[in-house]
Amino acid sequence: MEWSEQVLLFLISLVANVFSAFSGGGAGLVQFPALIFLGLPFGVALATHKVASVALGVGATLRHLRERSLERRLTLYILAAGLPGVVLGAAFILDVPDRWAEVSLGLLTIGLGVYSVLNRRLGLEHAPVNREGGRYLFGGVVLFVIGVLNGSLTSGTGLFCTLWLVRWFGLDYRRAVAHTLVLVGLFWNGTGAITLGLLGDIRWDWLPVLLGGSLLGGYIGAHWAIKRGNRWIKRAYELVTLMIGIKLILG
Structure with missing residues (x-):
């Protein structure tokens, strides 16, 4: 890459990951298409993006662990x-046509944002629920399905996890975002990156720039989320879900 392209990619990664860490997901809305625009094939761009997104989890973890936000x-x-x-999702995505899935995911993502907008008090207070018995098990089944989407699709699945933690388990937005960024950003994306790396190709020489932008963006976004509080995070979440949903539908 030319130095100008490296600077551009760093800035794109930084901005994408700041907003992702603040709202609880969505870095792939900008970062993944940018990799394709700069010349990477779909499969290589997906694997490279997944590796870079792990740094988002690292940056957010460094900030959220100081607040003891995790249960x-x-x-x-x-x-x-x-x-x-x-x-499971990462193992199958490289052989599956993805257009129909992106449109479906886009509609679902818009639905998440609209649902949050219509429920004005959603996620503003921490009130743990559904932590025992069948409801707890059902919550885990949905997390498994979100994990499949995370391994196979490029944008927005962290937003699904954030809203599910708010709606089903009773977390407020700040705690839900913390769990999403640390667990989805670091562990889920790390597992997906390893799986895609074993089955596909990664553009290793692009990673230093992407990792730098993701790490710094994750830390800054997490800091903003902690300082601004639930109402600001809720509004950012709603904006990002609507933007990602439209982007996925339009392609």
């Missing part, structure tokens, strides 16, 4: 339920 039991449950789905 240990729920953290382990999210990992146990979601990681098998991530591996």
Whole structure:
């Protein structure tokens, strides 16, 4: 890459990951198409994006761990339920036509934003629920399905996890975003990156720039989320979901 392209890619990665860390997902809306625009084939761009997105989780983790925002039991449950789905989704995506899935995901993502807008108090207060029995198990099944989407699709699946943690498990937006960025950004995306790396190709010489932008953007976005609070995060979440949904539908 020319130095000008490296600077452009760093800025794109930085901005995408700042907003992703602030709203609870969506870095792929900008970062993944940019990799394709700069010349990478779909499969290579997907694998490279997944590796770079791990740095978003690292940056966010460094900031959120200082706030002790994670619940240990729920953290382990999210990992146990979601990681098998991530591996399953990543193992099949390189051989599956993705256009129909992107349109469907776009409609669902818009639905998430509209649902949050219509429920004005959603996610503004922390009120843990559904932590026992069948409801707890059902929550894990949905996390598994979100994991499949995370492993196979490029944009917006972190937003699904954020809203599910708010709606089903009763987290406020700040805690939900913290769990999403640390667990989805670091562990789910890391597992997906490893799977795609074994099955496909990664553009290693592009990664230093992407990793730098993702790491710094993740830290800055997490800092903003902690300082601004639930109402600002809720509005950012709604804006990002609508933008990603439209982008996925239009292609």
